[in-house]
Amino acid sequence: xxxALAVSSGRAPAQTFIFTADSLGNGTETxxxxxxVIRIPLQSEFIPDPSGPLTGDVLAYIMPFQVTAGDVExxxxxxxxxxxxxxxxxxxxxxxxxxxxxxxNGGVPTPNNPVQVSAPENGxxxxxxxxxxxxxxxxxxxxxxxYNFITSxxxxxxxxxxxxxxxxxxxxxxxxx
Numbered sequence: 001x002x003x004a005l006a007v008s009s010g011r012a013p014a015q016t017f018i019f020t021a022d023s024l025g026n027g028t029e030t031x032x033x034x035x036x037v038i039r040i041p042l043q044s045e046f047i048p049d050p051s052g053p054l055t056g057d058v059l060a061y062i063m064p065f066q067v068t069a070g071d072v073e074x075x076x077x078x079x080x081x082x083x084x085x086x087x088x089x090x091x092x093x094x095x096x097x098x099x100x101x102x103x104x105n106g107g108v109p110t111p112n113n114p115v116q117v118s119a120p121e122n123g124x125x126x127x128x129x130x131x132x133x134x135x136x137x138x139x140x141x142x143x144x145x146x147y148n149f150i151t152s153x154x155x156x157x158x159x160x161x162x163x164x165x166x167x168x169x170x171x172x173x174x175x176x177x
Contacts, residue, residue, distance in 0.1 A: 015143035019061075022150035023085065023102035027061050050090060050097065053109035063089075063096040067145070070134030071114035074125050074151055084119050084151050086111055087127075089135050098135070102151075125149045 019042060021027040027042030046057040069091045076082040086101040086108045101108045115134050119125045127147040129136040137143060 016146070017064075017143050018146045018148065019063075019098070020148040020150070021061055021098065021100055023059065023100050023104050025059055026150075029064060049099075049109075051088060051099070051109070054101070054106055056106045058106065059100045059102070061098040061100065063098055065096070066091050066138040067096045067098075068129070068132060068134055068136045068138060069096075071111040072127055072134055072147075072149075073111050073114035073116045074119040074149060075116050077118045077120050080118065083108060083111075085149070086114070087135075087147070087149060091138065100149075119149075119151050123151045125151060 016032040018030040018032065019027065020030070021042060021044075025044040025046075027044055029040050029042045031038045043062045044059060045062075047060050049056070049058045050060070067089050069089050071089075072087040073083050074085045074087070076084050084103065088099040088101065088111075090097045090099065115127075117125050117127050125148070127135065127149065129145060129147075135145060135147060137145060
């Protein structure tokens, strides 16, 4: 008769988290577990700027765990010296914040020694921080993070104009027959 003994460290295995966020407060958190894949909305709100440089409200996403503080500057790929948006990670307190500063929402403050990432023409930028880099989990067993920042979203007026154009073409074809 044999005896099997399993020892557990009490830690859950590291997971991969994918955070997708835009300048309008549309964010998701996707946890890649084995199985299933879990996708939930990433909580966000407009709050007074906690880092101080802007006088108005800024868009802050509430992170589910503490992350390494710092700035990620999203640069225009066609003009590498032109910043588009700034993502500032703040840690401390009960939870970390990811602040999405955008030219569309009140401006972008001066970054503090930022990591610069090129934003392609399609407007979606991926940032994969390694351990200890800006945005990485502070607890090693929390997992691995990937961030997808969406810097350009279609304006509602653009979509409405496109629908009016398609409707006009449909009416033109109908009356032409």
